[in-house]
């Protein structure tokens with residue numbers, strides 16, 4: 576064959592190989608729809624050129640900026656450490672490539688606002704038109720069942736994921752936001768002091784060395800500064816994670832399920848700490864443990880299937896939830912419980928212990944009139960009868 580033809584074939588082959596490789600790299604870095612990524616990879620490689628590429632770019636690839644790779648994230652962290660964009664994020668840094676978030680309304684009260692935020696993963700709608708408003712100094716509890724979209728929302732807020740729709744507006748610079756992922760992990764051979772010192776370097780070059788001891792002290796780990804992270808319990812790791820966020824003295828703390836994996840003692844310690852931090856900082860925490868929100872938050876957002884069902888003061892939500900009540904009588908109360916179960920104005924009777932009942936009522940006024948009479952009729956002593964305006968009832972009403 577003519578040597579010139581070899582050159583032509585070689586050049587065409589190189590172009591084909593380069594475009595296929597570029598498409599595969601693009602596939603690795605973008606969210607896709609309709610089919611899983613391995614199937615799109617097979618289509619790109621196996622379907623006759625360039626049909627596979629066209630199918631992927633037209634049908635499969637979701638619009639939007641690439642998801643940062645681990646390498647990219649590490650490079651971003653290094654650049655931030657060099658002072659280009661300090662940020663306090665634990666576990667998964669904010670991408671430098673993220674466009675600067677537009678400022679929230681300059682009313683001095685709002686720290687974080689989202690407008691019509693949407694996020695899809697293929698066919699899964701993780702966020703659907705979320706309009707979140709976090710006011711300065713508030714402790715905001717984002718609650719929702721598994722898969723509701725809590726983590727996705729926090730990742731979008733912190734710039735770790737791009738929204739498919741809508742916008743996030745911040746009234747504080749990103750480096751004044753500390754983000755604690757749900758299960759923080761550290762190199763096991765680093766001591767607690769070294770972990771926090773590393774976070775200090777990554778957060779901002781001008782943070783004084785003394786901030787490390789101060790952050791460890793705030794989370795109650797001052798005495799453990801020289802202990803290796805590998806020997807820490809889950810509760811201690813969670814507190815160490817908080818220390819890495821606090822070393823940059825953030826204005827806003829975003830915490831993803833901070834107490835979910837902890838035993839009661841660890842949970843108590845972390846909740847007490849969050850309660851203390853909430854006195855001086857704006858705190859946004861996600862959880863599905865309603866008691867935690869009721870304990871440390873003044874504002875609540877209820878998210879379900881990607882939609883914000885309620886947002887506002889916790890007290891307002893509880894004030895509008897009057898359909899449950901607690902009834903404590905002296906046991907035995909089997910006959911009373913049977914009568915209550917037959918009552919048309921009661922939808923649920925749960926016995927939490929001997930004589931300790933929790934009732935969900937459909938007609939509160941009738942329940943208030945008839946329950947004391949029923950108790951007397953069955954000869955039980957009435958020890959407590961009060962509306963239970965608890966978050967669990969409100970939450971169940973909102974998401975049911």
Ligand SMILES: Nc1ncnc2c1ncn2[C@@H]1O[C@H](COP(=O)(O)OP(=O)(O)OP(=O)(O)O)[C@@H](O)[C@H]1O
Pocket residue numbers: 696699700701719720721722723724725726727728863
């Ligand atoms: N990277 C991803 N790829 C595909 N789907 C995802 C991805 N991340 C989240 N999802 C989906 O988005 C929805 C919301 O998930 P998300 O993790 O935000 O919920 P969550 O409220 O934090 O749940 P949990 O309380 O269980 O952590 C779920 O249906 C989940 O399967």
